[in-house]
Amino acid sequence: xxxxxxxxxxxxxxxxxxxxxxxxxxxxxxxxxxxxxxxxxxxxxxxxxxxxxxxxxxxxxxxxxxxxxxxxxxxxxxxxxxxxxxxxxxxxxxxxxxxxxxxxxxxxxxxxxxxxxxxxxxxxxxxxxxxxxxxxxxxxxxxxxxxxxxxxxxxxxxxxxxxxxxxxxxxxxxxxxxxxxxxxxxxxxxxxxxxxxxxxxxxxxxxxxxxxxxxxxxxxxxxxxxxxxxxxxxxxxxxxxxxxxxxxxxxxxxxxxxxxxxxxxxxxxxxxxxxxxxxxxxxxxxxxxxxxxxxxxxxxxxxxxxxxxxxxxxxxxxxxxxxxxxxxxxxxxxxx
Numbered sequence: 001x002x003x004x005x006x007x008x009x010x011x012x013x014x015x016x017x018x019x020x021x022x023x024x025x026x027x028x029x030x031x032x033x034x035x036x037x038x039x040x041x042x043x044x045x046x047x048x049x050x051x052x053x054x055x056x057x058x059x060x061x062x063x064x065x066x067x068x069x070x071x072x073x074x075x076x077x078x079x080x081x082x083x084x085x086x087x088x089x090x091x092x093x094x095x096x097x098x099x100x101x102x103x104x105x106x107x108x109x110x111x112x113x114x115x116x117x118x119x120x121x122x123x124x125x126x127x128x129x130x131x132x133x134x135x136x137x138x139x140x141x142x143x144x145x146x147x148x149x150x151x152x153x154x155x156x157x158x159x160x161x162x163x164x165x166x167x168x169x170x171x172x173x174x175x176x177x178x179x180x181x182x183x184x185x186x187x188x189x190x191x192x193x194x195x196x197x198x199x200x201x202x203x204x205x206x207x208x209x210x211x212x213x214x215x216x217x218x219x220x221x222x223x224x225x226x227x228x229x230x231x232x233x234x235x236x237x238x239x240x241x242x243x244x245x246x247x248x249x250x251x252x253x254x255x256x257x258x259x260x261x262x263x264x265x266x267x268x269x270x271x272x273x274x275x276x277x278x279x280x281x282x283x284x285x286x287x288x289x290x291x292x293x294x295x296x297x298x299x300x301x302x303x304x305x306x307x308x309x310x311x312x313x314x315x316x317x318x319x320x321x322x323x324x325x326x327x328x329x330x331x332x333x334x335x336x
Contacts, residue, residue: 003028004170005068005101007087008078009036009061010281011049011143016078016106018147019171021057029061030068037061049281053147069094074102074170076137077118080282081109081192084118088125095126103130104167106137108191109284110291115298117188117232133160135167136184138191139242140250142257149175155243157181157188179242186234190244193228193306194251195259195285196292197221200309201252202263203319217305218245218252224303228292231299259285266312267319289313304329 002025006017009031021027031037036048040061045054062068069075069091079087084107095101103126105118114121123131139154146152154171156178158164164180171178181187197217204213225248226239238244251257255264262283265275276283293310296303308322 002026002073003071004074004076005030005072006076006078007068008107009033009040009046009049010078011046011147012106012141013076013078014040014046014050014053014055015143015147016076016137016171017059018053018055018057019173019176020076021055021059022173023170024057025170027059028068028072029059030063030065031061032063034063037063050143050147065090066094069101072101074104076104076106078106081107081111081118081121081284082282082287084111084121085125088122092125095130100130102133102135102163102166104135104137105188108138108188108195110189110192110288110295112287112290112294115291115295117185117192119184119188133163134158134184135160135163136187136191137167137171137178138187138247140246142250142254144256146176152176153242153246154178155181155187155238155241157184157186157243159184181238181241181243183235183238185232186229186238187243189229189232189234190225190239191247192284192288193225193292194221194244194248195283196289196306196309197225197248198251198257198259199263199266199283199285199289199313200305202257202260202265203267203309203312204323205260206264206267207319207323209323214253218248221252221305222248224301224306227301227303228295228299231295231301258283262286263309272313285309286313 004020004025006013006029009029017027017029107118135158141152156164156168168178222245229239262275289310292306311317
């Protein structure tokens, strides 16, 4: 039985930890909340982040990073993008005692200011050979559904094909199916930008628009996602797969998405700070919207939906005004 360390004791970290435990890995779940760790160790539940859930097999939780990675064979990042750099700095001196574990990222976001995806953050914190072996796991998945064993498919991407196949086997269950992919940049970008578009989906729902509007947003949104992804070095076909349109569909059409809920609450008149503070978990799309805006300016990309989300978040424009402006843009061909 190999030990796997999961960094992040929220809903998705707990769900992935449970899958690993079901596959007979010794799992140590690391988080910064003492009460969450105590509950997991005592009752094997995580009521703060997952209702009606119990780990299928025993796992250990800790708030001690050194203990979490001691003698581990793999480290899975499921922490907010904003915490990747600081946790990596703490983690780096511990790695020589951790058997050179495989690094896996299930974090979805882009860092504002630096405009770095997770692999680029890790590349500046660790040696190149460590990052070259990085594996990215992403795709259409809500923790609330996957934890209840809803059928789930994911992409597992790496430049190292053997590592991708290893991680593919690690997470395969009768309700979880993974597909290998050789485009980790595209998979990361797709997983990040869909959060911005999910905010937009929540906004149109908050204004009372229904399926026609949602279909339009998803279809035109995947164009924006692909534009950014290709500009950053991703492969076009990736954005029409699980970590592109697949993840966008699930995140933009379900109230289980915290980004969708945040967008809806903003459209209903709530303050951004209140929405973020009351969500209970990080709303990655808020910070990613800023990074996407910076990328659009730098790369001269036409991203009307993402830019509208940015203005609502950071320039306090009204959702209804952005919708009106969107619908009255100059007429154009569907495909340029």
